[in-house]
Amino acid sequence: MEQKKKRIVIALGGNALGNTLPEQMKAVKITAKAIVDLIEENCEVIVSHGNGPQVGMINNAMAALSRENPAQPNTPLSVCVAMSQAYIGYDLQNALREELHNRGIKDIPVATMVTQVRVDEKDPAFEHPSKPIGHFMTKEQADFAEQHYGYIMKEDAGRGYRRVVASPQPQEIIEIGAIRTLVESGQVVIACGGGGIPVMCRGNHLKGASAVIDKDFASELMAENLDADYLIILTAVEKVAIQFGKPDEQWLDDLTTTDARRYIQEGQFAPGSMLPKVQAAVRFAESKPGRTALITLLEKAKDGILGKTGTHIHMG
Numbered sequence: 001m002e003q004k005k006k007r008i009v010i011a012l013g014g015n016a017l018g019n020t021l022p023e024q025m026k027a028v029k030i031t032a033k034a035i036v037d038l039i040e041e042n043c044e045v046i047v048s049h050g051n052g053p054q055v056g057m058i059n060n061a062m063a064a065l066s067r068e069n070p071a072q073p074n075t076p077l078s079v080c081v082a083m084s085q086a087y088i089g090y091d092l093q094n095a096l097r098e099e100l101h102n103r104g105i106k107d108i109p110v111a112t113m114v115t116q117v118r119v120d121e122k123d124p125a126f127e128h129p130s131k132p133i134g135h136f137m138t139k140e141q142a143d144f145a146e147q148h149y150g151y152i153m154k155e156d157a158g159r160g161y162r163r164v165v166a167s168p169q170p171q172e173i174i175e176i177g178a179i180r181t182l183v184e185s186g187q188v189v190i191a192c193g194g195g196g197i198p199v200m201c202r203g204n205h206l207k208g209a210s211a212v213i214d215k216d217f218a219s220e221l222m223a224e225n226l227d228a229d230y231l232i233i234l235t236a237v238e239k240v241a242i243q244f245g246k247p248d249e250q251w252l253d254d255l256t257t258t259d260a261r262r263y264i265q266e267g268q269f270a271p272g273s274m275l276p277k278v279q280a281a282v283r284f285a286e287s288k289p290g291r292t293a294l295i296t297l298l299e300k301a302k303d304g305i306l307g308k309t310g311t312h313i314h315m316g
C-alpha cells in the first residue's frame with residue numbers, strides 16, 4: 001500500500017536567500033537541494049520565505065527613483081512586498097525546477113502564488129514598528145536616514161542599525177483556496193512570501209498596508225489552513241537553545257509547548273530572531289493534536305524530518 005504523503009510547510013530564513021542578487025542566485029541552489037530532499041522523502045511541500053533584506057533593497061530603489069523624478073510617487077511598502085515575492089519566487093521556482101529535473105523528477109510543476117494576507121488595521125504593531133528590513137547601517141548612516149527619509153532606525157544586537165517597520169499579525173490568507181488547489185493537484189507551491197502582501201479590507205476592496213508581516217507567523221497560519229502535518233522553520237542554527245551564547249548553553253532536541261511558553265517568559269529567545277519562530281511553532285503544535293513543528297538548519301531539513309536532528313516542538 002502506498003504510504004500517505006506528509007504535508008509540510010517550509011519557512012525559509014535569510015540564509016536560504018542571502019542578502020544581494022548574486023548571493024540569492026547562489027543560495028537558492030543549496031535551498032532547492034534541501035527542499036527536493038524532502039520531496040524525495042515522500043513529502044508534499046509548500047514553501048514560504050522571508051524578504052527582510054530584499055524588501056528593504058526594493059523600497060530604497062523605488063524611493064531613490066521618486067526622489068529623482070517627482071512625477072513618480074513613492075512606492076507603497078505593500079507593493080514592494082509584492083515585488084519581493086515575484087523576485088524571490090522567480091529565483092526559487094527556477095532553482096527548484098532545475099534541481100527536480102537534475103534528479104529525473106520532471107512531473108512536478110513549481111508555481112509561485114502572489115499572496116495577500118489580511119491584517120487588522122487596529123493591530124497595535126502599527127504603533128510600534130519592530131520588523132528590521134534592508135541592510136545594516138552605521139550610526140551616521142542611520143541618523144541620515146532618520147533625518148532625510150523619516151525612517152525609524154533601531155540598533156540590532158551589536159551588528160549595526162536597521163530600518164524597522166510595522167509587523168502586524170496575519171489574520172487571513174486571501175489566496176488560500178488557490179494555494180490549496182495547486183497543492184492538491186501535486187504542484188510545489190511557493191506562497192506567503194515575505195509574510196504575504198499586507199492588506200486591509202475596505203468592503204470588497206483590499207487596501208495595501210504599510211507593513212511587513214513576519215514570515216514565521218504567516219507560514220504557521222498557512223500550515224494550519226492547509227492542515228499540514230509539519231511546520232518546518234529552516235534557519236541558520238541546527239537547534240533552538242536555552243542560555244543561547246552563554247557558557248551553560250543547552251541545545252534542545254524536543255520541546256513541549258508548556259516548556260516553550262516558560263522559556264519565552266524567561267526571555268530565552270531573542271525578539272525579532274528566534275522568538276517569532278518558537279511562538280509560531282507553539283501556535284502550530286497547539287492548533288491540533290499530532291501537529292509538530294521543527295526548527296533546524298537549512299542543510300539538515302531531511303535529517304530533521306527523519307527525526308535525527310533539529311528541535312521538535314510538540315503539544316504537551
Ligand SMILES: Nc1ncnc2c1ncn2[C@@H]1O[C@H](COP(=O)(O)OP(=O)(O)O)[C@@H](O)[C@H]1O
Nearest residue numbers: 013014235236237240241244268269270273274
Ligand atoms: N535561543 C536561541 N536559540 C538558537 N538561536 C537563537 C536563539 N536566540 C537567538 N538566536 C539566533 O536566531 C537566529 C535565527 O534568527 P534569524 O537569523 O532572524 O532567522 P531567519 O533564518 O528567519 O533569517 C539564529 O541564527 C541565532 O543566531
Ligand SMILES: NC(=O)OP(=O)(O)O
Nearest residue numbers: 050051052194214215
Ligand atoms: N517577512 C519576513 O519575516 O522576512 P525576514 O524573515 O527576512 O525577516
